[in-house]
Amino acid sequence: MTRTDLPLAQELAELTARLADLLLTRESAEDAVQSLAQAAKEAMPHASGAGATLIDPRGHKTSTGATDEVVLEADRLQYEIGQGLCLSAWAEDRTQVIEDIETETRWPLWTRAVSVLGLRSALSSPLTTGGTPIGALKVYSDRPGTFTDRDVRILEMLARPAAVMLANVQARDAAERASASMSEAVSDRDAINMATGILMERERLSPDDALLRIVSLSRLKQRALRDIAQDLVTGRSVL
Template sequence: MTDDFPLAQELAWLTARLADLLLTRESAEEAVQSLALAAKEAIPHASGAGATLIDGRGRKTSTGATDEVVLEADRLQYEMGQGLCLSAWAEGTSQTIEDIGTETRWPLWTRAAASLGLRSALSAPLISGGTPIGAMKVYSDKAGMFSAHDLRLLEMLARPAAIMLANLQARDAAQRASALMTAAIADRDAIRMATGIIMERERLGPDEALSRIIDLSRLEQRALSDTAQDIVAGRPVL
């Protein structure tokens, strides 16, 4: 318990810092960038850090990094389909690289990462509700720079971060769904109004009027709703 007390103090401070950084962000994209900064701040030997949200198919949906070299290392992982961050996410377990130059896992990626000047790395999965939703990672330009304490701190930081990020993702998804529904209702109303205008203007029945709008949108190579909005607004159409 005594040995864990300094770590507990660090974690308490970092969790408070994390809440301040993440809960004030308006989107998951912004929060992931803040998480990358918090990770670099938490691990004193880190020369760069990053965080990535990954969907169920292994595609990154949001990413944040403190340095360009981290962004490039991440880009290479997704391009090559291998690397410690992807493995941390896929396996739901932390990954450690003592020396990228001698690491035998992920040979394509480690060779490319070494050319970027990276030498050691840690990655911890972001797990919410038992499901990995991404990973955090820190890098150093020197080999053997990260200790077991550093890894444990990164893992403990990842736990509250994953919950906060999952909540932000859910909120973002709800907002997108609401925006899509609002747009769909607006499109439907525009099409209904445009149909009424064409019915009156050209003395057509409802089906014929709608077919006329569809034909116009095809001729213009535009969305049906855009053509309908032009008709409602009185703008010229073909």
């Protein structure tokens, strides 16, 4: 039995289970988005390619994944021109379908630009979590009228759990970056405090004067304050 012969509920259950394994084991949002794109293409064997994009509240893409170069180019044109079915799926929080790119009139600048890529039909669903769209999932075909109501249903059902999982991956990424930044800040502060103490003892300076000396050296050498401090702590010359 092929995937398209499976009852829809069974097919969606299998896709969701596979999606959870793919997305939640990925180390970053970029990896997870790439995996989602591959899962979308495999869910629709008649698709020429698929992609997934995370978009911030200002409409700027933050992570993107695609199964084929033609998808990357079609998406690049959307972001460059500022219109297209994926941006509309995200902005309007609803699925967009193109039966034939050559006769589509909703996004004239984008469809005219993308027509040379050999794509003829497309389908895009928003990735929405907590009532907020965070991106879009899309599939393309080189044949017109390819996508059925069943395809729309599958993509929409695939996008729902994917959005929640991707939001979790994004939150994990943000937490890791914040933790790394905090650790770096603590390390910098410790180095500066140690360097200040060294100058206080070596040159008989007050705490304020010792810190001003480090700041002056940083400006003179056009180097970061932490680098000057670390040189002082390790005994390297900063003059």
